[in-house]
Amino acid sequence: MKSRFLRGMSHGIPICLGYLSVSFGFGILAVKAGLSVFQASLISVTNLTSAGQKAGLDVMAAGGALIEMVLLQLTVNIRYSLMALSLSQKLDKSFTTPHRFLASYGITDEIFAVCSAQKEPITPAYMYGMIFIAGLGWVVGTALGAAAGELLPASVSTAMEIVLYGMFIAIVIPPAKKQHGVLFAAVIAVALSIMFKFAVPALSEGFAMIIAAVVSALMAALIFPIKEEEEAAA
Structure with a gap:
């Protein structure tokens, strides 16, 4: 189990590094919207999705209603349900229902892609290792970005915000070409x-x-x- 967890972590390191830079931009946006470093980090801990977090941040900044937030998150993140259904065909027999609920927390576009590419059945330990290191990168990046947003000059913070939007563009352009x-x-x-x-x-x-x-x-x-x-x- 330990070896599979470490293998998952090793496969998740590239995702972690990518998340560090992207979530840095979200942290800056969160502070600019009036949130503290702790609040921004808490969002990243509880809602591991860049598009969902950015959309939710816009709703909070605009003083939107709770039902608006719920419907928006459902619309933006419903694709993860489809990814989970797809991954369910590749899971090891040891992936019991409690494990499925726990692992569903960490299904992101990148984690889904890496898990889908595996030839052997996916074990809970492997997926937990990947989710742990990737999620850690996302939360740490958010905290660093939020802290930097409180210290950096406004002109620099504004320039750094483009990181998150750059990621969205990078996600859309490749499939749009095909x-x-x-x-x-x-x-x-x-x-x-x-x-x-x-x-x-x-x-x-x-x-x-x-x-x-x-x-x-x-x-x-x-x-x-x-x-x-x-x-x-x-």
């Missing part, structure tokens, strides 16, 4: 967000993001459906 549906959904979501911002200013940011995400995804699914042979190849 699949027209992804590019279409991204463009529609951006267009709707801009429209809501200027044409419907009374609509809160949280609900604007929910509507933009759902509408763009539905339109992409209808106009660019994935054929069965493409699903099998994936």
